Amino acid sequence: MAFGIEAEKEVIMKANKKDVLTGSYYIDGDVAAAYGAIAAGCKFVGGYPITPSTEAFEAFVHRAPYVGGITIQMEDELGSIASILGAVWSGKKAMTITSGPGFSLMMENIGLGAMLETPFVLLNVQRSGPSTGLPTQAGQADMMQSRWGANGDYEIIAISPDSPQEMFDYTIKAFNLSEKYRCPVMIMADECVGHMTEKVVVPEADKINIEPRRFYKGPKEKYLPFKPDKDLVPPMAKAGDGYKLHISGLTHDEKGYPTFSQTPDTKRLVDKIRLNADKIIELNEDEIDDADVVVVSYGITSRVAIRGIEQARAKGLKVGNLRLVTVWPFPEKRIAELSKKVKAFVVPEINYGQIVYEVERCAHGNANVVLVPHGGGFVHNPEDIFKAIKYAAQEKKKVEGIIEHKTELYRLIHEKNS
Amino acid sequence: MAKKKIEPHPMENILRMDRIPHIWCPACGIGTAVTSFASALEKLKVNLDEVCVVSGIGCTGRVAGYTKVDSFHTTHGRAIAYATGVKLGNPKMKVIVFSGDGDIIAIGGNHFMHAARRNIDITVICVNNFIYAMTGGQVAPTTPLTAYATTSPFGNIEPPYNIPRLAEACGAVYVARWTALHVRRLTNSIVEAIQKPGFSVVEVISPCAQYYSRINRLGDGLDMMRFYHDNAVIKHNEPTENLDIDYQKQIIMGKFIDREKPTYIERYNEWLSESKPKKK
Amino acid sequence: MKIHPLFSTFANAVKKAEIESDKICLVSDFLYQPKISEYLGFDLFHVTRGRSIPFATGMKLGNPKLKVVVFVGDLITLGGNHFMHASRRNMDIVVICVNNFLYPKINGKKSPTIKSAFSPYSVFERPVNIPHVARSSRAVYVARWTALHKKELTESMTRALGKSGFSVIEVISPGNCYFAGIPASPKENELIEFYHKNSEIKNDEDTKNVEITAEKKIIVGKFFEKKRPTYIDSYNERHSKVIGDKFKIYE
Numbered sequence: 001m002a003f004g005i006e007a008e009k010e011v012i013m014k015a016n017k018k019d020v021l022t023g024s025y026y027i028d029g030d031v032a033a034a035y036g037a038i039a040a041g042c043k044f045v046g047g048y049p050i051t052p053s054t055e056a057f058e059a060f061v062h063r064a065p066y067v068g069g070i071t072i073q074m075e076d077e078l079g080s081i082a083s084i085l086g087a088v089w090s091g092k093k094a095m096t097i098t099s100g101p102g103f104s105l106m107m108e109n110i111g112l113g114a115m116l117e118t119p120f121v122l123l124n125v126q127r128s129g130p131s132t133g134l135p136t137q138a139g140q141a142d143m144m145q146s147r148w149g150a151n152g153d154y155e156i157i158a159i160s161p162d163s164p165q166e167m168f169d170y171t172i173k174a175f176n177l178s179e180k181y182r183c184p185v186m187i188m189a190d191e192c193v194g195h196m197t198e199k200v201v202v203p204e205a206d207k208i209n210i211e212p213r214r215f216y217k218g219p220k221e222k223y224l225p226f227k228p229d230k231d232l233v234p235p236m237a238k239a240g241d242g243y244k245l246h247i248s249g250l251t252h253d254e255k256g257y258p259t260f261s262q263t264p265d266t267k268r269l270v271d272k273i274r275l276n277a278d279k280i281i282e283l284n285e286d287e288i289d290d291a292d293v294v295v296v297s298y299g300i301t302s303r304v305a306i307r308g309i310e311q312a313r314a315k316g317l318k319v320g321n322l323r324l325v326t327v328w329p330f331p332e333k334r335i336a337e338l339s340k341k342v343k344a345f346v347v348p349e350i351n352y353g354q355i356v357y358e359v360e361r362c363a364h365g366n367a368n369v370v371l372v373p374h375g376g377g378f379v380h381n382p383e384d385i386f387k388a389i390k391y392a393a394q395e396k397k398k399v400e401g402i403i404e405h406k407t408e409l410y411r412l413i414h415e416k417n418s
Numbered sequence: 419m420a421k422k423k424i425e426p427h428p429m430e431n432i433l434r435m436d437r438i439p440h441i442w443c444p445a446c447g448i449g450t451a452v453t454s455f456a457s458a459l460e461k462l463k464v465n466l467d468e469v470c471v472v473s474g475i476g477c478t479g480r481v482a483g484y485t486k487v488d489s490f491h492t493t494h495g496r497a498i499a500y501a502t503g504v505k506l507g508n509p510k511m512k513v514i515v516f517s518g519d520g521d522i523i524a525i526g527g528n529h530f531m532h533a534a535r536r537n538i539d540i541t542v543i544c545v546n547n548f549i550y551a552m553t554g555g556q557v558a559p560t561t562p563l564t565a566y567a568t569t570s571p572f573g574n575i576e577p578p579y580n581i582p583r584l585a586e587a588c589g590a591v592y593v594a595r596w597t598a599l600h601v602r603r604l605t606n607s608i609v610e611a612i613q614k615p616g617f618s619v620v621e622v623i624s625p626c627a628q629y630y631s632r633i634n635r636l637g638d639g640l641d642m643m644r645f646y647h648d649n650a651v652i653k654h655n656e657p658t659e660n661l662d663i664d665y666q667k668q669i670i671m672g673k674f675i676d677r678e679k680p681t682y683i684e685r686y687n688e689w690l691s692e693s694k695p696k697k698k
Numbered sequence: 699m700k701i702h703p704l705f706s707t708f709a710n711a712v713k714k715a716e717i718e719s720d721k722i723c724l725v726s727d728f729l730y731q732p733k734i735s736e737y738l739g740f741d742l743f744h745v746t747r748g749r750s751i752p753f754a755t756g757m758k759l760g761n762p763k764l765k766v767v768v769f770v771g772d773l774i775t776l777g778g779n780h781f782m783h784a785s786r787r788n789m790d791i792v793v794i795c796v797n798n799f800l801y802p803k804i805n806g807k808k809s810p811t812i813k814s815a816f817s818p819y820s821v822f823e824r825p826v827n828i829p830h831v832a833r834s835s836r837a838v839y840v841a842r843w844t845a846l847h848k849k850e851l852t853e854s855m856t857r858a859l860g861k862s863g864f865s866v867i868e869v870i871s872p873g874n875c876y877f878a879g880i881p882a883s884p885k886e887n888e889l890i891e892f893y894h895k896n897s898e899i900k901n902d903e904d905t906k907n908v909e910i911t912a913e914k915k916i917i918v919g920k921f922f923e924k925k926r927p928t929y930i931d932s933y934n935e936r937h938s939k940v941i942g943d944k945f946k947i948y949e
Contacts, residue, residue, distance in 0.1 A: 044760055046752075048525070049556040049569065050494075058556075058568045065572065065937045065945050070759050072929070073557055073569050075783040076495060076525035079752035082745065082780075086725070086756025089743065090764055094756070101493055112746045131493060132475060239741040239757060240764045242720035246736070248744035528779035535826055559783065564936070572940040575932035576787045577836060584782070587827075587834030659834075 015039050015172075015208035019067050025200045029167040029193040032200045033123055034059035036171030037095050039208055042121070043069040044094040046083035048076055051135040052191040053099040053125035060097075077105040081122070085109060088118050089247065091238035093175060093213070095121040099191075100129055103142055104149075110184055111150030112249045114269060117226065117234065119178035119213070121171065123187045125194035126299075128350075128376020138191040139376030140299055141351035146186050147328050153266065155273035157280055158186045158328035160298040164198045170325070176211035177280060181272055182233050188327060190350065192300040192379060216243075226265050227254040232272035277329040284323040291320030293392045294338055295346045296359055298324040300379055305348055308385030317393050327355065335362035344392035346405075348372035348385050353402065360402050368395055370403045373410065384408060432456040432466065434486045441480055445639020447598030447624025448478050451545050452485070454601055454622075455516065458608035459487075469512045472501040474521035476552045477626075478545040481516040495525030498533045501540045509683050512541075512612055519546040519560040523579050527559075534588035534617045539681045541611045542619045544581060547626035555629035562665035566633050582674050583658035585619040592618030593675035595661070597646040598625060600671065607673060616681050623650075623669060636666070704796065704871060707848055708767075709738050711855030717765055725754040726769040727777070748776025751784045754791045762930050762949050765859060766791045774826045785835035785864045790928040792858045792865045795828060828868045830905040833922050838863035840905065840922040844870040846893040847918060854920060863928050870897075870916060 020039045027035075034056045037045070045064070047057035061071045074080040077098055084094035098106060103124050113120055124146065128139035146158050157177050161170045171187060178185040216223050216235040223243050228234045237243040250258040251266055273280065284302075288294060293312075297305045302323040312319045320342070324331065335358075339345070344367050347356040356371040363369055372388045374380050388405040395403075406414070427435055433456060442448050459469065471489040473482035474497035482489035492500045501513045515522070522530055522544045533540065549567055550556040557567040557574050560581070564573040582593045592614045596604040604622060611618035625631060625642030636642060646669065654672040661670050680688070712722060719739040726742070727750040745753045754766045768791055774781065784791065829840045839858050843851040851869065858865035870893070893916070900908075901919040908917045927935065930948060937945045 044756070046756060047569075049550050049553040051553050054553050054556065054568075058571075061569045062571050065941055065948075068946055068948065070930075070933065070948050071569075072755065072759060072787075074752060074755075075527060075559065075779050078749060079755070079780050079783070082749035082752035083756030083759070085745070086743075086753040086758075087760030088756075090723075090757040090760030092760040094760070108746050109749060112749075132491075238761070239723045239743070240721050240761055242739075243741065244736055244739055245741040245743070247742065249746060250744065524783070525779075527782050528776075531774075531778050531782065531826075531831070559786065573936050575929065575936045577926075579782075579786055579835075583834050587830050 013210045013212045015205040015210050016041060017205040020202060020205040020208060022202050022204050025202065026197060027164060027200055028055060028195055028197045029161070029164040029189060030055035030125060030195070031059040032164040032167040033171045033187065033189070034063065035200075035202060036168040037121065037175070038063055038067055038069070039168075039202070039205075040093065040172040040175035041210055042093045042095050042175060043067070044084060044087040044092045045069075045071045045096065046074050046080040046087070046094070047071070047097050048074055048080045048102060050077075050099045050102045052127055052194050053097045053123060055194070056097045056123055056125070077102040078109065081106040081109040081113075084120050085113055085116070085118050088120050089116075089239050091240075093119075093179075095123060095175075097123045097125075099125045100127045100133060100135065100142075101131060103145065107145075107149040110156070111152060111154065113184045114150065114154035114156065115152075115249050116247055117182040117269070118184070119182050119236075121174045121178055121185050121187065123171070123189065126188060126190040134377050136191065137377045138300060138350055138379060140188075140190055140301065140349050141354065141376060143188060143327060143349075143351070143354045146188055154269045156184045156186060156328055157181065157273065157326060158188050159325060160188045160327050161193055162299055162303050162323075163193065164196055164200045167193060168200050168202065172208060172210075176209070179211040179213050180233070181276065181280070182214075182236065183273060188299065190299050224254040225256045226252060228268060228272070232268050232275065273329055278333075280326055280329060281331050281334075282325040283331055283334060284321075284325060286321040287318075288320035288322060288338065290318055292318045292343045293346055293389050294320040294322050294342050294344075295348070295385065295389065296322045296324065296335070296355070297348050298327050298355065301348050301350060304379045304382055305385050307382035308348075308380075308389060311382065311386040312389040312393075315390070317389060319389055324355070330358045330362070332362045335359055336364060339363040339366035342367050344368035344370055344395065346370045346372060346385065346388045346392050348374070348380050348388070350374045350376055350379065353404075356402055365398070365400070368392060368399050368403060370405050372405045372407060374407060375409070375413075381408060429453070429456045429460075432459055432486055434484050437484055440484055442477065443628040445625060445627035445642070446477070447547065447622065447626075448481065448545050450598040450601060451478075451543065451604070451622045451624065452481055454605040455514070455543060455608055456485075457605050458612065461605070461609050462612060464512060464612075468510055469514065470504055472497045472504065472513060472515050474517040474526060476518040476521050476550070477547070478516060478518035479521060479552070485516075495521055496529065497521060498526055498529040498540070498542065502529075502533055502538050505538055505540055506683070509539075513539075514612065515540055515542045517542075517544065519544060519548070519581070520550045520558045523581060523584070524559045530584070531588045534585060534590045536682045537589060537591065537616045537679050539615050539683065540617060541608070541614075542617070543608065543611075543622060544619060545622045545624050546581065547624045547630055549626055549630040549633075551626050551629045555633050560663075562663055565630075565665050568633070578663065580658065580662045581619070581621045582661050586658045586675050589617070589679070590619050590675060591616035591677050591679050592673075593658070594619070594673040595621040595623065595671045597623040597650050597669065597671060599643050599646040599650070603652075610673075610676075614676070616679055623671075703845060703848070704794075704869060705738065707852050708794070708855055711852050711859060714852065714856040715859040717859055721763060721765050723754075723757055723764050723766045724769055725750045725757065725766060728771050749780065751777055751780040751791070751793070755784055755789050758790055759930070762790070767859075768793045770795055774828060774831070778826075782831070782835045785832060785837045785866070787929045788836065788838060788863045788926050790862045790864070790930065792855075793867070794855070795866065795868045796871050797828065797868050825910055827905065827909040828866070829908050829921050832866040833905040836926065837866045837922070838924050838926050839865035839867075841866070841920040842868040842870065842908065842918045844893040844897050844916065844918055846897070847899075850899075850918075862931075863926055870918070
């Protein structure tokens, strides 16, 4: 189990005992995420109720007064994300929680967060869309939006947990990553994971590693808010400490002053994630080494896929399982490497094709890419994934582009319509 | 046995009977508000083809799904902005925004303010049940102080909005408030509001037996109705600053504002005729 | 560099109010002068359009010791909702709303506070009466001055800075040259003269009557002042009452 990232510094900080409710619980994923956030030292949540993420906000509100935190239910999602950016700059760890259309409203300030290199965590419990869509049912169609939603060039980190236990663990990891790289980190859960009730084990506080905020320690006059250290991440200062901060969403130089042309700092927003990608990416691999077909999946779909893979293995097919724990940055190298060894990738996801484009891009035409699409609402039928694997294993010729596997549901709807 | 002839519902021409039963909980006040709205339309004898209902998201947001006129179920908070577009696109339409307190005052507060300022000719029926009911009982900008909700588990600390006052300050021309118990007066108010050119607001205080009453242990819908019966007083033309609603205290109802102001379209036409280049 | 008179006024007010300059944070959604933070010694945050008030809300809640001041142009357009709700909650921030009837940076596009005589673009839109909206949303301090009333403005700012709660000061300022029927690029004294002729001090005037119209003079003054617990006060009070000893006062 991964509790936090490996600390590279001499000082390893552990979670505060007061913040960690050590024990074993039977709770849903949303609540587990709230517990994880508190364990990670989050003291502020600005939120707005939206199904299916509300439970996480509620759980946080209930616990906050006991751990020295504060919460506010803002008037809308625009306000809730702007408020957490403010709270981070005045020194707190902060998170916001949303879903579906609320996520769309937040885009502008995600851009601001990336521009100001503000560490914050955004929990998006994905529902089906577009627009209001199916508020109480699962979807995975915000994956590209999480990466490309705001205007301009930037990189974010996105994690996709697949169980309440992981909601707890990876919320902590998300906070650690955001502090380490000073960037927005998104937890791209889905309704199934959010509302799934399972056993969650909260370990003791001294088993949880916490990445402390990297505050600047040198002389105040010399502080440059956007001057990076060797790992491309600048140390942070907070408001009210006499640094005379000048923090602006305009393209700025190291001092934070607006410039009228691109600066190396803008490139750094991208580079600090891309060049550190190997350290950030976490993958779960299973029987990949001699596989003919590799199933690439994330979130709840990765749990559904296991059944399909088992069925295929029972028939003697060599199937590997590659689960993306961090979806962004995308594991380009690993997919490219695998594409030379395997016949095909099978990508099931609860949308009509998003991450599959990344897989296809990284496969460089070396292997076939089969998409198992699924409209929002329910999860896949494992049978469909099995059939896609079977097809992928049998297909001898190289097919250009993405092969769309027609699922049972797809056929049902399609035949009905025609 | 001969088949019993089923009598048509008296409001069949206004409500979408194929979508009944509706989703609202027993003892909810939204149904009453819809009935009042339907009877208001009957009273007005308007051409139903020229009526349009725009709703946002939430329990009241579902109203658009049950009215048999052109109805739009839009995004959260944007009902008024959407309605503005409908009205400007076709000034003949009678546009009614039917939505809840969270939708209109919280996320849509800015649109509310600006539509009132511009005096767009729409009617806003705002059902105020003091809570976000669709998402399961979160605190709303209208939740009275100290009332409980799932996101104010220790009692609400935010002073609530007084909707009539806000509407007046922003420039609404007609402002009234009734509870779900005062059906006849509510109906009359809706009739007046629809007839009034300009931005008119009718606030409907509604019981929420499932969340607000349950979380605060105020009994069921009937108890809330009794509460309205005992505690609601009619005071027409009361200054809007006195209309704050405290937790389980008196509710002042009535018609508070009724004034004349040129609407956006009138001003626009006036400007057009003034600024036409004079022919030489 | 010449500092905008508004900022020098503000700096004087901070000095008068005897607040440690390190604790002052300026949040704005339009950047007026890039080096202002260095000259004045405050932290300055320039955020997305219209979102300065929620950003300030977060800052204040993140560290209640800060004195957060929001400098905005016509804040009512995009941020109207945030304004109303922060005011209702009584977030402890000072809002200095610089109203020059136009967005200064977007040449002469209309903003919601213009009135017919001021611009040919917006004849048919009613302006927002900012003090009245602030008062109706229960701000604890509401005042309006023009840039001409420097002494009174300094006093108002000092008062607002010393007060806890949502305070709103509307400053009618000669930001640019697109109003009042004055031809492009007027001299500063022309504008000052315009204010002198067209403004009238009426303290404690009912905010209903202070709408800016072409027909009457601009009414300025301190309109309203009241005391009310702030969001953080209510939070502490309510939670210590309900939770008891387990609750640590948030500060």
